[in-house]
Amino acid sequence: MRAVRMTAPGVLEHTEVPTPEAGPGEVLLRVGAVGACHSDLHILDAPAGVFPIPMTLGHEIAGTVDTVGAGVVGWSPGERAAVYGIIGCGRCRACLRGEENRCRVIPVGGIGLSRDGGLAEYVVVPASRLLPVGDMDLTQAAPLTDAGLTPYHAVELARPRLRPGTTCVVIGIGGLGHMGLQILLATTAVRIVAVDTSTAALDLASRLGAHHVVPAGPDAVEKIRGLVGPPPDGADVVLDFVGAQATLDTARQVVATGGQLLLVGLAGGTLPVRPVADEPPPVPLETGVVVPFWGTSAELHEVIALARDGRLHADVQTFPLAEAPQAYEALRRGDVHGRAVIVP
Numbered sequence: 001m002r003a004v005r006m007t008a009p010g011v012l013e014h015t016e017v018p019t020p021e022a023g024p025g026e027v028l029l030r031v032g033a034v035g036a037c038h039s040d041l042h043i044l045d046a047p048a049g050v051f052p053i054p055m056t057l058g059h060e061i062a063g064t065v066d067t068v069g070a071g072v073v074g075w076s077p078g079e080r081a082a083v084y085g086i087i088g089c090g091r092c093r094a095c096l097r098g099e100e101n102r103c104r105v106i107p108v109g110g111i112g113l114s115r116d117g118g119l120a121e122y123v124v125v126p127a128s129r130l131l132p133v134g135d136m137d138l139t140q141a142a143p144l145t146d147a148g149l150t151p152y153h154a155v156e157l158a159r160p161r162l163r164p165g166t167t168c169v170v171i172g173i174g175g176l177g178h179m180g181l182q183i184l185l186a187t188t189a190v191r192i193v194a195v196d197t198s199t200a201a202l203d204l205a206s207r208l209g210a211h212h213v214v215p216a217g218p219d220a221v222e223k224i225r226g227l228v229g230p231p232p233d234g235a236d237v238v239l240d241f242v243g244a245q246a247t248l249d250t251a252r253q254v255v256a257t258g259g260q261l262l263l264v265g266l267a268g269g270t271l272p273v274r275p276v277a278d279e280p281p282p283v284p285l286e287t288g289v290v291v292p293f294w295g296t297s298a299e300l301h302e303v304i305a306l307a308r309d310g311r312l313h314a315d316v317q318t319f320p321l322a323e324a325p326q327a328y329e330a331l332r333r334g335d336v337h338g339r340a341v342i343v344p
Contacts (some may be wrong), residue, residue: 001120002015003015003017004120004325005054005055006053006054007053011044012057012328017120019121021124022068024070025072026126026127027072027075027124028067028068028122028123029063029123029124032080033141033341033343034061034142034341035143035145035147035339035342036336036339036340038266040059040112040328044328051114052114055115058111058119059110059112061085061142062081062145063138064080072127080132080136081132082131082144082300083131085111085117086110087106087110087111088100088103088105098296131297140313140314143316143339144307145300147176149294149299151177151183151264152302153294154262154290159188161237164189166191166236166237167228168236168237169239169255170210171196171251172241172265173198177194178205181209182208183312193211193214193224194206195214195216195247196216201337224254228254231257234259235259240263240264240265241264243266243267246269248270258286259287260289261290263289263291264291314341315337316338318340319341319343321343321344323342
């Protein structure tokens with residue numbers, strides 16, 4: 001079968017590999033769509049030894065069951081499914097609570113991370129990782145598994161502060177951010193301030209229903225402060241889907257005392273957190289800082305329900321499998337609108 005594999009750090013290659021077979025408890029899935037994620041770029045950029053090589057990338061997967069392995073119940077050939085990509089140890093306290101994204105044994109493990117992923121015609125996954133999607137378009141179902149799940153999990157972590165009448169600043173209206181904005185609109189009654197460098201992204205935020213849009217840049221903090229008020233007031237929650245130094249600096253300067261910062265993006269910025277009473281403080285007093293990671297399978301079930309109800313829709317840009325390396329280069333350049341989705 002055709003596959004796109006990381007064959008060395010930073011190297012993606014088209015290859016022909018044997019079609020895998022489903023073992024006990026596993027399912028062979030015919031891949032229908034795979035989301036291209038910024039996390040894949042971090043995997044490509046990691047030094048040798050951090051991730052297995054060679055490895056087929058792709059952790060945002062939706063497809064159709066081809067064959068089932070011994071002992072699998074509840075799945076039949078022809079059924080369509082989304083893949084919950086995390087594979088924890090299954091035995092630690094977090095995994096036993098269904099929080100495999102907080103596994104105490106395996107720090108980062110899963111499909112497309114520590115074993116072959118979906119940038120291929122077929123992928124083998126444990127049957128326990130599948131969730132049904134019915135007749136949903138698979139190019140819509142695939143992004144739900146990360147671009148939908150990760151912001152949903154972040155919103156869940158912040159939900160106690162996302163009360164009616166509060167304000168949430170959403171920084172970065174890209175693959176995750178535009179989904180997070182829709183999740184906020186569908187599940188809360190907060191005022192949303194969307195921030196991005198791209199006019200097209202801000203236009204998308206407005207169309208989706210953001211109450212205010214603010215161009216990122218030197219004047220962003222002042223403009224946001226004009227909406228949320230001066231310190232110690234501010235935004236009750238800030239969701240940073242970028243994580244660059246500039247966005248983290250904006251986030252910490254607009255969050256309210258006692259608010260919450262959720263650092264979702266992986267762009268390499270640093271947040272100064274010090275227990276001091278400086279004025280202005282590096283981070284306001286009583287402010288919570290959380291670094292969300294993916295989400296739980298139960299949350300993915302809820303994300304799929306939102307999408308099937310028509311309240312969550314991915315803005316996708318599709319690429320054929322033959323152009324997967326070009327899709328990642330476009331993603332690196334910032335030329336992708338919404339979510340890049342690769343179709344084998």
